[in-house]
Amino acid sequence: MSIRLFDSKEQALRDFSPLVPGRVGMYVCGPTVQSSPHVGHLRSALVYDQLRRWLIHEGFQVTLVRNVTDIDDKVLDNAQAAGVEEWWALAYRMEAEFTAAYDLLGIQRPTYEPRATASIPEMIALISRLIERGHAYPAADGSGDVYFNTASWSAYGELTNQKPAEMEAATDADPRGKKAPQDFALWKGHKAGDPASASWASPWGTGRPGWHIECSAMSTKYLGDTFDIHGGGLDLRFPHHENELAQSAAAGDGFAQYWLHNGLVSVGGQKMSKSLGNSVFAADLLDKAKPVVLRYLLGSAQYRSTLELHDGSIEEAKASFERIEGFLDRVRRDGGEIVSADVPAAFRSAMNDDLNIPAALAVVFDLVRSGNSALDGGDASTAASLAAEVVAMLDVLGVNPLDAAWAPDSIQGDAALDLLMAELLEARASARANKDFATADLLRERLAAAGITIEDTPHGAHWSFNGR
Numbered sequence: 001m002s003i004r005l006f007d008s009k010e011q012a013l014r015d016f017s018p019l020v021p022g023r024v025g026m027y028v029c030g031p032t033v034q035s036s037p038h039v040g041h042l043r044s045a046l047v048y049d050q051l052r053r054w055l056i057h058e059g060f061q062v063t064l065v066r067n068v069t070d071i072d073d074k075v076l077d078n079a080q081a082a083g084v085e086e087w088w089a090l091a092y093r094m095e096a097e098f099t100a101a102y103d104l105l106g107i108q109r110p111t112y113e114p115r116a117t118a119s120i121p122e123m124i125a126l127i128s129r130l131i132e133r134g135h136a137y138p139a140a141d142g143s144g145d146v147y148f149n150t151a152s153w154s155a156y157g158e159l160t161n162q163k164p165a166e167m168e169a170a171t172d173a174d175p176r177g178k179k180a181p182q183d184f185a186l187w188k189g190h191k192a193g194d195p196a197s198a199s200w201a202s203p204w205g206t207g208r209p210g211w212h213i214e215c216s217a218m219s220t221k222y223l224g225d226t227f228d229i230h231g232g233g234l235d236l237r238f239p240h241h242e243n244e245l246a247q248s249a250a251a252g253d254g255f256a257q258y259w260l261h262n263g264l265v266s267v268g269g270q271k272m273s274k275s276l277g278n279s280v281f282a283a284d285l286l287d288k289a290k291p292v293v294l295r296y297l298l299g300s301a302q303y304r305s306t307l308e309l310h311d312g313s314i315e316e317a318k319a320s321f322e323r324i325e326g327f328l329d330r331v332r333r334d335g336g337e338i339v340s341a342d343v344p345a346a347f348r349s350a351m352n353d354d355l356n357i358p359a360a361l362a363v364v365f366d367l368v369r370s371g372n373s374a375l376d377g378g379d380a381s382t383a384a385s386l387a388a389e390v391v392a393m394l395d396v397l398g399v400n401p402l403d404a405a406w407a408p409d410s411i412q413g414d415a416a417l418d419l420l421m422a423e424l425l426e427a428r429a430s431a432r433a434n435k436d437f438a439t440a441d442l443l444r445e446r447l448a449a450a451g452i453t454i455e456d457t458p459h460g461a462h463w464s465f466n467g468r
């Protein structure tokens with residue numbers, strides 16, 4: 001069975017067939033690094049991380065490009081509002097925050113992560129091609145702006161199935177010399193008061209690129225003029241992706257073969273957005289649960305659906321995830337060895353069905369349930385083989401709690417802790433054997449104060465650190 005993906009241009013599920021067999025080129029719109037990442041941004045990156053992991057599991061070689069928009073009106077405005085800060089200093093600082101948040105959630109780094117400012121020559125070349133082909137024009141007012149000529153491109157509106165006359169006007173800051181309200185800026189001429197460091201030389205005078213042209217130039221620079229998948233949040237379908245498609249197609253590029261859009265994280269029914277001030281940050285949730293649980297929460301809905309965050313979301317995710325962890329702990333404690341296994345067929349068909357993660361997780365929980373029953377009946381070997389399949393599925397989803405990536409400390413730190421704990425547990429066991437319960441209890445209390453819990457099992461004492 002092949003992988004089916006919902007192509008939002010066709011508004012239909014399509015069998016996925018890459019341009020080059022066995023290889024996938026995927027471009028995902030990354031953040032405008034104007035402020036700290038909220039969990040909506042993280043969900044977007046996570047969805048494409050899940051898709052990438054699944055494609056790799058199915059034998060594809062994936063090239064993932066996710067850009068960093070480091071020059072844009074919003075970056076300039078926020079840097080100016082902050083006072084002394086240079087726009088590029090703000091952009092760099094925010095980019096580092098995004099990277100740290102992605103890493104925290106186990107979102108693998110893209111193959112390439114280009115900054116817009118490193119591809120200005122490619123953007124200028126693309127705009128020049130559009131002017132030559134009659135699809136773009138420099139503004140007649142001498143402002144140095146260049147606009148895409150929507151009237152010249154009859155396919156304009158094809159991505160979102162809209163007629164140009166019914167579209168809202170492009171909201172370019174201070175539009176100068178546009179022929180039609182829908183025409184959008186490809187290049188923004190330098191204005192008095194703009195920092196000199198935010199101006200690049202071009203055939204139309206100094207200035208800077210518009211946002212949409214950045215993605216058209218960076219995607220084709222790294223993936224070729226025709227590539228497989230273009231992704232981003234649903235909020236970017238229009239105008240951003242509509243405009244990307246128009247520019248690239250009008251310039252003669254084949255561009256993306258499949259358009260994917262992730263659903264948004266919302267709060268009280270509204271999109272989580274910096275401008276609405278309803279942002280929830282990773283740190284807000286991480287005092288209630290560890291990072292793997294946050295990844296589980298943000299990655300457990302179907303990627304196209306809205307993920308509504310409410311007060312109890314993280315606790316609910318924690319409770320579900322602890323059922324999985326509890327089973328794996330039980331298996332390990334009862335001596336069953338978890339060997340490697342492939343994912344069950346039902347999981348594979350769920351993932352192949354437009355990455356249906358809720359259905360895939362239902363398979364995980366089925367196996368957890370059967371595994372627990374096997375343990376209840378004393379059948380450790382059946383439980384261990386079910387656990388192996390559970391681990392294989394969790395690995396694909398990037399939420400395997402046994403993965404070293406989620407370990408709280410460095411491996412060396414863990415080893416030292418193991419050694420110390422073995423000695424302390426031995427001391428406690430001999431105190432108990434000598435009926436010196438006061439010492440045994442004191443040891444348990446002191447360990448509890450350090451976040452270490454001891455549980456006595458038929459196979460000896462078992463310890464865990466802060467529930468991990």
Ligand SMILES: Nc1ncnc2c1ncn2[C@@H]1O[C@H](COP(=O)(O)OP(=O)(O)OP(=O)(O)O)[C@@H](O)[C@H]1O
Pocket residue numbers: 029030031032033039040041042043044045231232233234235236262263264265266271272273274275
């Ligand atoms: N609430 C959200 N839920 C899911 N994805 C989101 C959300 N907000 C932004 N994204 C996605 O994150 C990626 C980076 O977004 P970008 O920096 O353009 O943010 P934005 O849409 O301007 O955010 P904001 O509205 O908070 O300013 C894009 O693919 C975007 O669609």
Ligand SMILES: [Zn+2]
Pocket residue numbers: 028029030215232240
């Ligand atoms: Zn983009």
